[in-house]
Amino acid sequence: MKKTIFTLFLASFFAFVSQAQQINNGVMNLNEFSRPNKRSNIVIPDVNGFKVLKCDFHMHTVFSDGDVWPTVRVQEAWREGLDAIAITDHMEYTPKKDDITPNNNRPYEIAKPSAQRQGITLVKGTEVTRQTPPGHFNALFIGDTDDYLTVNTNETDREAVMKAEAQNAFIFWNHPGWQPGIAGSYEWLPFIEDLYKNKALDGIEVVNGTGFHMKALDWCIDKNLTVMGSTDVHNLISLSYDNSRDYVHRTMTLVLVRDNTPESVREALDARRTVAWASKYLMGKEENVRSLFNACVEVLPSHHSETNREGKTIKYYQIRNNSDLYFEMERTAGNGPGRIVLYPQSSQVIAAESGQPVYSVVTTYVRSDKHLSVNLLLP
Amino acid sequence: MKKTIFTLFLASFFAFVSQAQQINNGVMNLNEFSRPNKRSNIVIPDVNGFKVLKCDFHMHTVFSDGDVWPTVRVQEAWREGLDAIAITDHMEYTPKKDDITPNNNRPYEIAKPSAQRQGITLVKGTEVTRQTPPGHFNALFIGDTDDYLTVNTNETDREAVMKAEAQNAFIFWNHPGWQPGIAGSYEWLPFIEDLYKNKALDGIEVVNGTGFHMKALDWCIDKNLTVMGSTDVHNLISLSYDNSRDYVHRTMTLVLVRDNTPESVREALDARRTVAWASKYLMGKEENVRSLFNACVEVLPSHHSETNREGKTIKYYQIRNNSDLYFEMERTAGNGPGRIVLYPQSSQVIAAESGQPVYSVVTTYVRSDKHLSVNLLLP
Amino acid sequence: MKKTIFTLFLASFFAFVSQAQQINNGVMNLNEFSRPNKRSNIVIPDVNGFKVLKCDFHMHTVFSDGDVWPTVRVQEAWREGLDAIAITDHMEYTPKKDDITPNNNRPYEIAKPSAQRQGITLVKGTEVTRQTPPGHFNALFIGDTDDYLTVNTNETDREAVMKAEAQNAFIFWNHPGWQPGIAGSYEWLPFIEDLYKNKALDGIEVVNGTGFHMKALDWCIDKNLTVMGSTDVHNLISLSYDNSRDYVHRTMTLVLVRDNTPESVREALDARRTVAWASKYLMGKEENVRSLFNACVEVLPSHHSETNREGKTIKYYQIRNNSDLYFEMERTAGNGPGRIVLYPQSSQVIAAESGQPVYSVVTTYVRSDKHLSVNLLLP
Amino acid sequence: MKKTIFTLFLASFFAFVSQAQQINNGVMNLNEFSRPNKRSNIVIPDVNGFKVLKCDFHMHTVFSDGDVWPTVRVQEAWREGLDAIAITDHMEYTPKKDDITPNNNRPYEIAKPSAQRQGITLVKGTEVTRQTPPGHFNALFIGDTDDYLTVNTNETDREAVMKAEAQNAFIFWNHPGWQPGIAGSYEWLPFIEDLYKNKALDGIEVVNGTGFHMKALDWCIDKNLTVMGSTDVHNLISLSYDNSRDYVHRTMTLVLVRDNTPESVREALDARRTVAWASKYLMGKEENVRSLFNACVEVLPSHHSETNREGKTIKYYQIRNNSDLYFEMERTAGNGPGRIVLYPQSSQVIAAESGQPVYSVVTTYVRSDKHLSVNLLLP
Structure with missing residues (x-):
């Protein structure tokens, strides 16, 4: 007799635990079938006292030739455990301009509030998109881009890049080798040498999505440039990477920072403390890769x-x-x-x-x- | 001796099979880690001689308050095995209008070429978005929406819906009950009765995303309206449904058609041959649900x-x-x-x-x- | 007022649906976290009017050098969608004999009731385990094995195989090539030729687990022998195959049968209507592989x-x-x-x-x- | 020209990386489709300076009514990230005795070498299996069980348990409440009180597989007994738990130890520093659960x-x-x-x-x- 009362009491007490589907006012909620809204931790121990930030500094939105609104990039990054990102829409290439007013400040402005709330460091960036060769360059930590809008294909490549450099941007050369059929597209051309000598080239995108540009790694090692890995995502991350295998994440740059702040990210990029991570693979300067291995x-x-x-x-x-x-x-x-x-x-x-x-x-x-x-x- | 030669021959012959990562011109391709680009079949046997089409007639893009470019909706649908979709951006609600020129014809126009190539039936649609009550209505199989653009919140609800009806649209009432706190929001109001009597109401969205509007099912049964299930997706499908469980797909309407053509879809909707499918659940007229069960x-x-x-x-x-x-x-x-x-x-x-x-x-x-x-x- | 009553009514009505964890008599049942007990259909359409049975005729249990009780083999097979299996414990190799009384009839006897209940065709079999070369042979559709128990390594290889042949067994040569270092281990030796000429060799195990014995396929084609694929599982199937990828199943023989009966299986094996299936790969006679492709x-x-x-x-x-x-x-x-x-x-x-x-x-x-x-x- | 040579060199250099399927001596190796042989870390931070060991002290093998050879239990435990286990076959219940010689020392002896190599702490144990009530008791850290074999159902329950106690075993009462229909089966009977008073009862199995015995938790709290959670697995772990959901592991006891040694495990069990973990749920003394929460x-x-x-x-x-x-x-x-x-x-x-x-x-x-x-x- 006593047991029955006890059982009923429990049944009532745990009612809130036990309801898979709740009915409120004639609406049954099936949201146990929703994908959990969570940020997955990417676990990498600290490396020699540095935190390892997970970063992707090459992404597109509908403001150039991407397929999503800027906030989606923050949302994807938050879910996938990234710490810092940059949206880098093309300045010179805006195929959706019949519907969307081109403005290279807008992706940053639109994404900023989400990034702040979600605790994602949003670095302002753009992609300077020239013919290949020399190709494309990403500029990070830029200022206002209104001036950039005057850039067009008639302008010289050098002027285009230097507008970013004038804002003290961190500039890296994107995916050298992506158009192998074009002469000079995967060579250390005088134009590149000129940028490099004038401190207007800080790094190279050694891994772009699923392409590992091997010569670019050697250039980074030999010339002390920052090794970058990024997605260059235009479409959805979820359609691009086969994360059914546990070692597959979106391509990213691991940045060894003193703190999780924009300033620390910039300092670490300038100090070349990065490793590119693409599925199973890690690419970087030997000392950085070794420290990472030893930490793990x-x-x-x-x-x-x-x-x-x-x-x-x-x-x-x-x-x-x-x-x-x-x-x-x-x-x-x-x-x-x-x-x-x-x-x-x-x-x-x-x-x-x-x-x-x-x-x-x-x-x-x-x-x-x-x-x-x-x-x-x-x- | 002979064996060695044989082995070497084989090793050469199968070289193309065996390369997980290929290096071409100094670029290593890591695309074995890409998500396979494929359309997953949703297997449902024919039901009484009817094919079972998988349809979602309620989706948004950046042209109203959605987060993706219209082509993404086709791509998601193709991958997930859907046969027919409609993009139904809000006419009256365009929060991205500072950046994107409102135009309710554009989502359809932009998505159309992808849909044709991928073999997805793209039905032209829109969401007539009135205050609740009476709420929102989806109109499918509509014509030009230029005229719709004059619609504003000052216009009467009836006039707004009737613009679609004048184009012989298939009209269904969206998610009754979604705002339970508002008086009349989940009632069969005179306004609804008026539409119904004037054949301007063809169906009700019984399932919207993960919400099963139970009274709406009874109305469909009692008044012989078409049972609809749809995602009302604004963000990415992949972030909304937990498809790690094999019984979870995006919410959809199963439509029992004579052929996989737009005309057959319309005929089946008009004939009420539908079942809403949401995760584990099927909602519909008894005869349709029974036929589906018996076929499976x-x-x-x-x-x-x-x-x-x-x-x-x-x-x-x-x-x-x-x-x-x-x-x-x-x-x-x-x-x-x-x-x-x-x-x-x-x-x-x-x-x-x-x-x-x-x-x-x-x-x-x-x-x-x-x-x-x-x-x-x-x- | 009426609504409240309605809601309560529903809440009560659906109580059985909504309880994820049920408490009975002070015990909370957490079995929503149990792996579903189900048989997964392996879907392959009929091929030229033949049903495609999924079969594995090479498995071990604790009665020789395997790690599980015979009923586990039935259970694994049932879950994984197999139709017919054989347990083929070694006659001559019983390393667990200090604890388990050797008896080659027992695995079949023990597994039989489970197989009958689960609808799995259990073919009686054994593995005749000789030194390599010539190696191991599986005999299926055998009779009582009491007589086999007199077999020992002093007996000639031919006598050992012929005990099975005398019972009209279906005999196939297991994994030729599994010990590549041994001379003659992967050759069509006179011993094999003798069995073949005397109709005591019906097939060859072209795929054993994850090993594709390529020369064996050619022998099957050239000499019209049955192509077999099997797991030779000793441990657990679940530890052996990476079924996180949708194209990975346990290795098996697809048998094109007239009916799902033991007699039909034997007829199809004798008629060489088989294809070995190992992860992504299909191996078999051209006509069988072609028919399978065309059906799918x-x-x-x-x-x-x-x-x-x-x-x-x-x-x-x-x-x-x-x-x-x-x-x-x-x-x-x-x-x-x-x-x-x-x-x-x-x-x-x-x-x-x-x-x-x-x-x-x-x-x-x-x-x-x-x-x-x-x-x-x-x- | 130079580039071609460079490319060829690389292609050769990376050959070992790039071969998904290797052919050796006419055998193609398809083992990329094998399940990875790895131990999954279960990550739980240290708790107040204690390491958190993952333990399961209730498992069966073919030596009583289980379905696997003892080494399988070690292998499962290693793969699933467990640190310490006990095989606890029934003394009084040996349904496979026609084929397997009953001997309660053997599961431990057989599993020991694997456990040592894999770094799993194997605690010697047994299940004293009496009628319900009083039911079943697990004894851990026992000595030779030869004497136990004289135990039979005619012996008194007390004598049976006391044989273990005489070896200074850690004894816990298994799954009280598992047979709710039997009077006294879920009560603190005089027999239990007697064991308790005589220090012959150290803990209770609060969670057995997917059954949470709620009253047992209260008894543990009120009488300061050790809270245990275990699988009581008879069949395969992989068939029992739905680990497609990331929060589902096999049921276990989290033991807060000073070191990963058998002595530390015993000390922690005696000191009641345990929490039972079953899928989403944690059960234990408030201080232990709170410390665990705070650490995580x-x-x-x-x-x-x-x-x-x-x-x-x-x-x-x-x-x-x-x-x-x-x-x-x-x-x-x-x-x-x-x-x-x-x-x-x-x-x-x-x-x-x-x-x-x-x-x-x-x-x-x-x-x-x-x-x-x-x-x-x-x-």
Whole structure:
């Protein structure tokens, strides 16, 4: 008897938990079937005291040849765990101008309130869109673009870029190599050299969407330019990346910052503390890629040992990847398994003699023809 | 020796299969990580000789208060397996007008070429957006909307709707009940009765996104109006529906047509041959829901029998759901398991005496307070 | 007032729908988080009037060196949509014999009741496990195995196989090539030739798990043997196949049968009407693979045409894959897109001149060095 | 010219990266379609200096009424990120004894080498299986069970449990309430009281699989017993839990330990530092649940503020869940959103006046009728 009362009491108490579909005033709410509105954390531990911001500084909207309203870019970025973005609509290319008044200040102005509320750093930017060669350039941290609107294809390429430089912009060369059929499109032309010498070129977009421009990585390494990775998204992010696989995120630039502020982002870009991240792959200066690897991958003390058939002591080690990055390693020297795959937020157990085998992290590129090489300390 | 040659030959022959990442002219292509560009079939068998078209006749773009360019609506629809759609931007509500020139013909014109190429039937539509009550009305199969642009909030509600009716539009009342706090917003007001009597009201949006307007279903049944289900999407479909569960698709209207043509769609809408589909749920006239259920669910002949403890013969039957729909059934009479869940494209095995138990298909609504009741023939 | 009553009534009426967690007698049931217990349909249309059964005739349990009780194999098969299976524990290899009494009849006896209830055809089988070469042989449709238990490694290989043949078994050679380092392990040795000539060899396991034994396919084609694909699963299926990708199922043999009966399965195996299916790939006799392709892939009539820059008429066609199989095609002659990927249950739209381009279906193998070539009729 | 050579070089260099399917000696390897062999990290930050171990101390194998070989339990646990497990086969119930020699030491002996290699703490255990009431008891950290084998159903329940207690086992009462129809099955009977008073009862299984035994939680709180959550898995974990949803893991006990050692596990169990975790839900002593919540959930400093219509300052805060746990919160006092859902490893942005609203974390239970209540500090 007492039990029945108890049960009824509970049933009432938990009523708010138990309703999958609620009916209010004759409307049944089926929103348990809505996609959760949440920001997914991208987990990457701090690297040498720097926070690792997730950034995408190349995106389009309906104000040039993109397909979405500027606020969508903030919303996508927030959901996908990005920290800082720039909308970089083309100045010279506005195919929707019959319906939409061209104005390169508007994407920033429209997106700004959403970005502020969602805690996304919105960097003002634009894409200076010249014929290829020399191609396209993104300018970040720009000022008012009213003046830019006078830019047209009759203006010289140099003048176009220099309008951004005059505003102390951070300028990077977009996707060199994207039109391989055109002579000079993937060469370090005098025009580029001129920008570079005049400090008007700060970085290169080494990865654009799913294209890894390998020579551009070498240029960044050899000339100390910032390695950038970005989506150049025109359509929806959700239609572009196959995130059914856990190692697939939108292409981005990992920026190693002192703080999550616009000023820190700029400082880190200027200091070349970036790594491009595209699906399985990381591209960047060797020291940055190495620091990132070391921050993410951990060898735990051996928990067990055995004597193998040849009388040697084999120890078992757990290798743990504490990040959402992906590392695939192939042994190039010493003893140990030939191949180790560290999926995001996962671990592997390996059996090996204690020692310090050398592994090539084949999903990293520190030059076009060189992977990061790491010593795996097995104590 | 011979084997080596053979192997090398094969390695060469299959080179094109085996390259996950291709390098061309110094650009490595990582597009194995792109989301596949494909149209997912939504599988629903024909129903009594009618094809079942998947339709969404309520969507917005940047031309009113939506967030995407009209072509995105076609692209989403194509990917998600829809057959027919309408973009129905608000006539009277254009919050982006500082940047975008209001023009209710443009969404259709812009989307049309994509729709033609992708094989999507694009029905021209608009949303007549009045104060609530009476609320909003969608007009489909409309003509030029230049005249509509003179519509403003000073105009009477009746005149506004009648501009569409004059073009022989198919008109349905959107989401009655969406603003429950407002007196008269979820009532069959004289204004509605007037439209209805004058054949200017053809249907009601019984499901809007994740809201099931239950009284509206009863009105459709009692007054022989077309049951509509639609997304009313403003943002991205991919951000709205949690399709990680296989029974979740965007909300839509299943239309039972003679052919996949605009004329057949109109004929079927006029003939009330529709069922609204929202996640697990189906809402519609009993005969339509029943026909749909019968077309999808199949009881295979028993493949095995046993004698149970009480000496009775228990047979094993396979119940097969040949569709992407979801059916959850609870027994109300006869023998058999108390509950049967038929997930999309799957089967269940049940053990029962032969007979004809009665099940209530609790994920269907043929009235606000009535599920479809089916006899499950177990021979 | 009336509304309140109405609402309460509904709230009560739908109570059974709305409870995600039910509390009964002080126990809260959280089983909404259980994996649904369902059989997933694998959809493949009938092929030339034959049903396509999904079969796996090579599996292990704790009765030899497998890790699960025999009923688990039925359960996995039922869930994954298989129609017919055989448990084929090793006769000569029983590493768990300290705990489990060896008996090759037991796996079948134990699994049989589950199979009958679930509607799975359970074929009695065993694996005759000889040194390599010649290797291992699966015998299906065998009788009592008591006699087999006298088999030991001292017995000649021929005697061992012939015990199965004496029971009129269907015998296939397992995974030739699995131990490439051993001389003769991947050759058509006299021993094999002897079995073949004496009709004691009916087929070869062309695909074993994730290994495609390419020479074995050629032997099947040249000598008219049955092409088999199987898992040889020892551990759990769920740990072996990455079914997060929709084209990944466990490896299996598609058997084209007259009816879903054991006799029909045997008839089809004897008549060589099989295709091995492993992830993206199909391997088999050209006529079987072609029939399968034709049954699954459909070109719908063109729905739209345009005149291109060169004044040619380009039509738009929808290519539809009505199956859960995967087809990747590369054009080898005629006009049309260079590559078409038909994901499971999906469609593509292509733009092409009308004609009949030739495509190589590169995810099929009709010999080790030959894909199926199809003419794509574009009317 | 130079470019061509460069390209060829790269193509060769990256050959090992680019081969999705490798052909060796006539065998094509399709193992890109294998499920990755990895241990998934379950991320939960340290709690007050304690590590949070993920444990399941109730599992079965073929040695009683389970369906898998003992090593499978280690493999499942390793993959799913568990740290410590116990196999607890029934002593008195061995339905497979016709094929498998009953021996309660064997599951531990067989699983031990795998556990050592994989770094899983394997606690020796057994299930003392008496009629209900009193029901079943799990004994952990036991010694040799040879003596236990003399146990039979004729022996008194007390003697059976005391054999374990004599080995200084950690003993918990399993799933009270699992057979609600039986009188006394869900009551604190004199038999239980006797064990309790004699220190032979250390904990209760508050969650068994998907059943939350609510009264058992109150008993644990009131009598200071250890709260346990476990799977009691007999079949495969992969068939039991719907891990397509990111908040669904197998049911487990979170144990707050000083170190990842068997001794620390025992110490923590004895000290009652546990929380049961079942899908969305956490059950435990208030102090443990509160510490866990505080370790996982973080309010970041406000990044933006606005003045609302009423002239009040509204700040925007990011609430971040740094764990794989799930928290659903409903406001009970103060200002702020009515409901906040913190999905695993994700964040929410909320807009609120600064203050300290009170939230009930409705997915936690600190008693059968009480959720954890937290003050959310919004500075």
